């Protein structure tokens with residue numbers, strides 16, 4: 007039976023575990039994150055399918071079943087695994103996507119690496135994803151494609167299946183024409199995206215940037231522009247817009263542009279935060295830290311996340327405020343993605359070197375100013391650190407949304423704690439009551455962290471209460487509903503609509 011909803015996402019939606027020589031498909035350990043939310047959409051359709059890749063030595067003859075049926079708490083759905091060689095994965099994902107697209111998407115022209123890109127392989131892999139999705143889709147189905155490594159899928163799909171509805175969601179920022187057009191494949195990418203019915207972004211700035219790029223190369227027409235809702239244009243953010251294009255016309259077709267911020271599962275995080283186990287862990291952390299204030303920073307090891315700039319600010323803080331020595335501790339969680347990329351290895355080395363220097367310069371046997379954590383912290387423990395941290399210091403140079411800052415607020419059921427947030431994180435357009443900081447300015451970075459550490463309790467609580475309201479309002483359910491409405495479009499809901507998200 008073919009599917010009404012086909013999700014195209016590069017990773018498989020479960021963990022594959024071998025038990026006694028048999029493969030078991032287990033729910034990802036943490037129900038937090040985007041994958042469980044995407045799977046929850048299967049609960050709303052008669053039949054769903056997921057398309058992902060899986061490495062194979064011989065893709066013509068893979069040593070695994072290409073299409074499997076999963077029946078779990080989300081319902082019954084098909085997972086179609088595209089067999090790709092290690093070289094194809096390296097080329098399409100680690101090289102083209104991460105070395106060429108990622109820096110451009112985040113505005114780092116100087117890090118853009120063109121030379122190793124193998125464009126024919128990128129096309130070939132995207133074509134394979136499109137073919138697999140086309141094979142699974144029922145007549146008039148919704149095909150929902152995720153992220154820039156699958157940029158060419160919509161164009162191929164439109165050729166293969168003119169009948170389907172195509173929606174594409176970007177999890178990263180989208181840059182304006184000045185930056186996007188560095189990519190030599192710019193026109194091909196934009197033409198593919200304009201084959202969609204819906205192109206989704208986190209925030210209005212990225213949608214407007216997309217329009218700027220499309221307008222620079224193609225004869226697109228702005229059909230609709232709307233005022234941005236008040237909850238999406240904090241004045242403290244560098245990314246706010248007053249109005250946003252919501253519909254484009256191109257070659258006789260209408261393309262809806264959606265600005266819808268991904269949120270977090272507030273109920274799940276609150277439940278975890280209020281558990282006895284979390285309370286015990288928080289107590290233990292507080293005992294260890296004594297009367298010092300805990301500053302927490304969490305993110306992937308990536309130049310976009312601004313880890314180096316943050317440690318430099320912390321070093322200046324300890325230099326300029328001797329009274330804080332022994333009175334603060336920074337827990338800097340920076341976990342590398344498994345990609346063997348030189349750019350990431352260099353950042354890891356720089357972080358280690360800086361953390362070592364700071365600890366050497368200012369630390370003592372009893373007090374280590376910084377704990378650099380490079381291994382993932384289990385999510386339940388992370389929530390305990392969120393609860394225990396006096397300040398969450400989230401300072402990316404560029405970030406599509408940033409879910410860590412929202413998780414921090416969701417975890418603060420005690421309504422305490424200060425969020426210091428970069429003006430360049432997508433989430434900053436929503437979180438007007440975070441303490442804003444500009445990671446490109448020493449003065450702003452240093453001032454914001456000092457301000458946060460000195461903030462009186464009343465003001466801390468006032469800000470956190472408002473942050474929490476916003477995080478709840480724009481939670482993951484809100485995003486899911488926006489997506490459902492976008493799928494429904496003018497012709498009425500293609501997929502049964504319900505308020506529940508599993």
Ligand code: GDG
Nearest residue numbers: 177268305339341381382383384385405406407408409410
């Ligand atoms: C991309 C975009 C956009 C981190 N360290 C640990 C850990 N994490 C979890 C966090 C959070 C997730 O990873 C990180 O999400 P972010 O949104 O902050 O960042 P990206 O990974 O860059 O995600 C981003 C997002 O897509 C969604 O559209 O917001 O802008 O770049 O959930 O909790 N989790 C655990 N241990 C860790 O040490 N368990």
